[in-house]
Amino acid sequence: MGKVKAFLSKHTIIPIWIVCFVLASIFVNGFLSVNNLFNVFNQNAMKGIMAIGMTFVIINSYFDMSTCTLVALSASLACGLEGSIGMIPGIIVALLVGCLVGCINGFLVAYAKINAFVVTLAMMLGCRGVGYIYHAEQSLIPNNTDMGWAFIDFGAGKVGPLSYISIIFIVMLLIAHYVLKYTTHGRNTYAVGGNENSAFNAGINTKLVTFINFVICGFTGALGGVLYAAFSGASTPTLGWPDMHMLVIAGVVLGGTKLTGGVGNIWYTLGGVMLLGVVDNIMNLLNVQTYVNTMITGLIMIGILYLDKVMMNKKTKKANLE
Amino acid sequence: MSNEYVLEMKNISKTFPGVKALDNAHLNLKYGEVLALCGENGAGKSTLMKVLSGVYHADPGSGEIIYQGKPVRYNSPIEAKNDGVVLIFQELSLVMDLTVAENLYLGSLPKKGGRIDWKKMNADAQKVLDELECPAKPTDVISSLPIAQQQMVEIARGIALGAKILVLDEPTSSLTEKEKDSLFKIINKLKAQGVGMVYISHKMDEIFEISDRVLVMRDGKPTGEFVTKDITLDDIVNSMIGRSLDNYYYKCKWNPKEEILKVENLSLKGYFKNISFTVHAGEVVGFYGLVGAGRTEIMETIFGIRKADSGKIYLEGKEQKIRNSVDAVKAKIAFVTENRKEQGLVLEQSCRDNIALAKLPWISKHGFVDIKETYNIYNDYHDKLQISSPSSEQPVGNLSGGNQQKVVLGKWMTLGPKLLILDEPTRGIDVGSKSEIYRLIADMAEKEGMAIIVISSEMPEVMGISNRILTISQGNLTGELVGDEITEDSLMRAILITDSTQKA
Numbered sequence: 001m002g003k004v005k006a007f008l009s010k011h012t013i014i015p016i017w018i019v020c021f022v023l024a025s026i027f028v029n030g031f032l033s034v035n036n037l038f039n040v041f042n043q044n045a046m047k048g049i050m051a052i053g054m055t056f057v058i059i060n061s062y063f064d065m066s067t068c069t070l071v072a073l074s075a076s077l078a079c080g081l082e083g084s085i086g087m088i089p090g091i092i093v094a095l096l097v098g099c100l101v102g103c104i105n106g107f108l109v110a111y112a113k114i115n116a117f118v119v120t121l122a123m124m125l126g127c128r129g130v131g132y133i134y135h136a137e138q139s140l141i142p143n144n145t146d147m148g149w150a151f152i153d154f155g156a157g158k159v160g161p162l163s164y165i166s167i168i169f170i171v172m173l174l175i176a177h178y179v180l181k182y183t184t185h186g187r188n189t190y191a192v193g194g195n196e197n198s199a200f201n202a203g204i205n206t207k208l209v210t211f212i213n214f215v216i217c218g219f220t221g222a223l224g225g226v227l228y229a230a231f232s233g234a235s236t237p238t239l240g241w242p243d244m245h246m247l248v249i250a251g252v253v254l255g256g257t258k259l260t261g262g263v264g265n266i267w268y269t270l271g272g273v274m275l276l277g278v279v280d281n282i283m284n285l286l287n288v289q290t291y292v293n294t295m296i297t298g299l300i301m302i303g304i305l306y307l308d309k310v311m312m313n314k315k316t317k318k319a320n321l322e
Numbered sequence: 323m324s325n326e327y328v329l330e331m332k333n334i335s336k337t338f339p340g341v342k343a344l345d346n347a348h349l350n351l352k353y354g355e356v357l358a359l360c361g362e363n364g365a366g367k368s369t370l371m372k373v374l375s376g377v378y379h380a381d382p383g384s385g386e387i388i389y390q391g392k393p394v395r396y397n398s399p400i401e402a403k404n405d406g407v408v409l410i411f412q413e414l415s416l417v418m419d420l421t422v423a424e425n426l427y428l429g430s431l432p433k434k435g436g437r438i439d440w441k442k443m444n445a446d447a448q449k450v451l452d453e454l455e456c457p458a459k460p461t462d463v464i465s466s467l468p469i470a471q472q473q474m475v476e477i478a479r480g481i482a483l484g485a486k487i488l489v490l491d492e493p494t495s496s497l498t499e500k501e502k503d504s505l506f507k508i509i510n511k512l513k514a515q516g517v518g519m520v521y522i523s524h525k526m527d528e529i530f531e532i533s534d535r536v537l538v539m540r541d542g543k544p545t546g547e548f549v550t551k552d553i554t555l556d557d558i559v560n561s562m563i564g565r566s567l568d569n570y571y572y573k574c575k576w577n578p579k580e581e582i583l584k585v586e587n588l589s590l591k592g593y594f595k596n597i598s599f600t601v602h603a604g605e606v607v608g609f610y611g612l613v614g615a616g617r618t619e620i621m622e623t624i625f626g627i628r629k630a631d632s633g634k635i636y637l638e639g640k641e642q643k644i645r646n647s648v649d650a651v652k653a654k655i656a657f658v659t660e661n662r663k664e665q666g667l668v669l670e671q672s673c674r675d676n677i678a679l680a681k682l683p684w685i686s687k688h689g690f691v692d693i694k695e696t697y698n699i700y701n702d703y704h705d706k707l708q709i710s711s712p713s714s715e716q717p718v719g720n721l722s723g724g725n726q727q728k729v730v731l732g733k734w735m736t737l738g739p740k741l742l743i744l745d746e747p748t749r750g751i752d753v754g755s756k757s758e759i760y761r762l763i764a765d766m767a768e769k770e771g772m773a774i775i776v777i778s779s780e781m782p783e784v785m786g787i788s789n790r791i792l793t794i795s796q797g798n799l800t801g802e803l804v805g806d807e808i809t810e811d812s813l814m815r816a817i818l819i820t821d822s823t824q825k826a
Contacts, residue, residue: 182437187420191428194417201400201415202429262419 012308013255013271020278028285036281038161044277045169046224046231048270051248052176053102053220055269056213058252059180061193061261062109062116064214066101066123067221068245072131074098074225075235078151079140087147095222101127102218106211124245135237142229155230165227172220176266189213194262243294250301251276256308327388328353328518329407329487334373334385336542343369344380345542351487351518356509358533358550359522361562362781366542367522371489375402375409390486408480409489414472416464422475423447423460426482450478454508470501477508488512489520494528495614506532524612526555526818538562559814571786572757574764578602578789581639582741582773585624588633593619594797597633601741601773606763608788609777611817616797617777618660621743625657626650637741651680656734658727660745660777666730669719673711674700676718676729681736703732707762724755731762735770742766745777760787781813795819 008015025032050067057064074094081090101123108119142148157164180186191199192206200206229235255272257264279300283293329351336344344366351357359367372378374387376396387394389407396402399409416425423443424431432439432446447460456474458467464475473493480488490509494502509519509532523529529536530550538546538561546561583601588594594616601607609617622628624635626644635642637653644650650657659665667676678685678696685695700714707728711721718729727747734742744763748756764787766772778784784791785808793801793816801816 178437182440184431184433184438187424187431187438190420191417191424194419195415198415198417199428201403203400203404204429262417 011256011268012304013268013275016304017271017275020275024278024282028282030285031282034161036285040277040281041274042158042163042166044273045163045166046227047244047248047251047277048169048273049165049172049227050221050224050244051251051269051273052172052266053213053217054248054252055176055257055264055266056180056189057217058249058257058259059193059261059264060189060210060213061196061259062210062214063120063249063259064105064217064221065117065120065245065249066105066127067217067224067248068240068243069124069127069131070098070101070218070221071225071228071240071244072235072237073101073127073134074222075229075239076131076134076140076237078226079142079229079235080134082142082148082151083144087142087145087151090142091151091226094226095219098218098220098222098225099215100218101221102215103211105218106214109214110207110210132237135235137237139234139236141234151230152233155227155233163231165231168227173266173270180266185209185212190262192261247276248273254301254304326352328390329374330386330388331370331374332386332388334370334387335381336369336373336378337381343542344373346384347539347542347544349520349537349544351520352534353518354513354516355534356513356519356521356532358529358536359520359539360524360529360536360558361539361545362779365539365562367539368491369542370539371409371491371520371522374489375399375407403480403483406484406486407489408483408485408487409491410473410476410480410493411491414476416472416476416479418465419463421460422451422458422462422464422467425464425475426450426460426479428479446482447478450482454478454481454511455504468501469496470498470505473497473505474508481512485517487518487520489522491522492524492614493521494523494525502528526558529558530555555818559811559818562814571783572760572764573787574604574606574768574789576605576789577768578605579771582637583624583775584636584639585620586634586636588620588623588635589631590619590623590628591631593628594794597799599792599799599802601775603740603771603773604767605789606767606774606776606787608784608791609775609794610781610784610791610813611779611794613779615794615817617794618745620794621657621745621775621777624650625655625743651737654738654740656737656739656742658730658734658742658744658747660749662726662730666733667718667726670717672715673704673709673718673721673729674714677703677732677736680733699736703735706735707732708758722755723751724758727751727755727759728762731759735766739772741773741775743775743777746779747776748778748780748783756783763787781810785810785813793817 030036050071054064054067074097077094077097078090081093085093105120105123108114109116142151154164159167180189188199188204188209191202191204192209196206225239228239251273252264252269253259253272254275255264255268255270257268276297279297280293283296288296327350329349331347331349334344334347335342347366347370349357349370361367369378373380373385376398379395389405394405396405396407402409417428420428426447427443432442434442444460451458451460454474454477456471456478458471458475464472467475477488493505497505512519521529521533533550536546536548536550536553536558537544538558540562546557548557580603581600582603585600586598588597597620611617619628623630624644626646626649635644637655642653644653663669668679674696678699681699682691685692697714703709704711704714709725709728709732711725718726721729747763748759751759763774763776767774776784776788791803791808791813792799793803793813795817800819801812803812803816
């Protein structure tokens, strides 16, 4: 029993999930059905993919604000280039641009030592601008080639109840778990995020680790964007607007990955992102207005993080007394 | 001869701007011995160790370091560590959120077929931990371990790297008696394996318990080298003290007036017990003791930062319930903390802003600060304290340490405190400014009639400026010395009194 308690208080996302799930099952009509739950998963898979890269950056003790606008930029590139160079090359260009954005972020944060907030905020605005220019206030629909249509079909396609996109998400979760747990880069990410000085003194190339993590985040951000375009069959100028990056960061942090770095894992991120998805779903089922929904999501986040902090403080106080 | 020594350091000199930190120092360490290194704070122990590990380099043309028969010169502590010279400081350098095993092999995690071999890593780590009889498991996260075990992990990391020399800087400062015993067990084990260890400590009983030889330093020079079993406490003390007091100290005329502060039986578990003393207006009372003896904690309790378990605090005869620093300031207590950069100053802001900071509530009207008044305050204290700053708008961070300290003093003086507590007021300040600070302290007691408490680890300083000295050792008040009773010998004895030395 004590073990269970210790486990739950360490992984706070689990009890939160249980409470949320039980309450919703009892009080919200239509929540507890296989169909609905798979829907939630499918709808949030794109956000989840973006959150994977964000998890690397946050464990590394930084965060990336540019993800939300990178979504629009990569979606527009994939859809817009479809007519000229083809769907697949368009997707590749979009993903490369994502990596490039990550490289720039990583270089400025890790090597030039500029504050990550400022760097990624600037990059967020930059990507937004380029995305707008490219769209020219039009939606871009990849319907010029067969591959374009195939792309749209792919976005809507399912294997049983799971969408193709969800399957990509699951595969990426497994890869991310492997990288974080079993590769030198993954463990070094924890070390750098936890105590950069010690990591450096142990001979770890801390700058390179940070750089790589921003590139990973850029890549998953762009991939999320491309898949959003597939999911909705088009790229719109306002895709990801206005607060996708915040929801992605929120998902990671809600899960239990610490903004201060060094603590977290990919399953936390899955839990956090899907928790936000479930809350959104509940609001929809209850016919709550979108704006109220946004407000409530904010309140819930503050509440959960406050509880987490209070619990942490109690724990550390107790540890100190012992 | 050279085969006997794992390390020989010869003729090491190190000059910092204005200070000769090491003056022809030397140190020899044999295989499998524990060399205790002692001396007052600032005697050059840490500097010598930092020269060894490559944090500093000795002055050009001076010094030679011979490690295992070969001359070496490290450019960084990492280089030294990889070569088997491992320093363990009081602040540990572990990654708190990773496991014990990962910390042991950080930077060179074992891999098999491209993936981290957790099995091998944990098994290897277990072997090292077993060797040290450390109860921690390889899979434990560091932050979940008690400090003593964290320290063992740090030592284990040195072992895993194949350390030939281990330098332990005040390793027992945060350990309990029992934890200390298991540390000493480890030290003895390593000794048997031929590891040479330098043990830096102020605690005489430990030095006698664990060391084979003792090297005493003073003013950057070795002043005594002994075989531990041939000597007594007196020999060490005599080597540590015995320097002339320069006349740059200022002592105020002792003219104690009404009682300002009275402390009765103040206790805080783990820090100090049954502390009682009084301080009067117009006197400077020195608090002397080793770092970590509980001096700062007592003052923090008086200032409301910590809460005492028991005991009473009276100000001007009235019992006070000071719950936090706001109450303390209202009660006219000022506390100049040890870390002026972190706790005393807003470095980016101007001298004027910093001096006026504490006074702001009194010179604001309807929430707006009377800017003119801040200039008046600055000009006032600029003259009084002789702060040398190019202008009132100079950021405090650009001033010298001495002038920064004057700004801090000025800030508190604007409030007209009755009791002024100064914690290590001259740390990191050059010799010339020190003298000026001493003069200011004497002035404040003599002319302004403040009651002043000065915490200091430097014996000449505390002797030079205090009318009265209270000594603290391991949380106990061990002596009160006035006038002729104040001698180096009596002070040194008073602060080295511990439960075990008393019995001996």
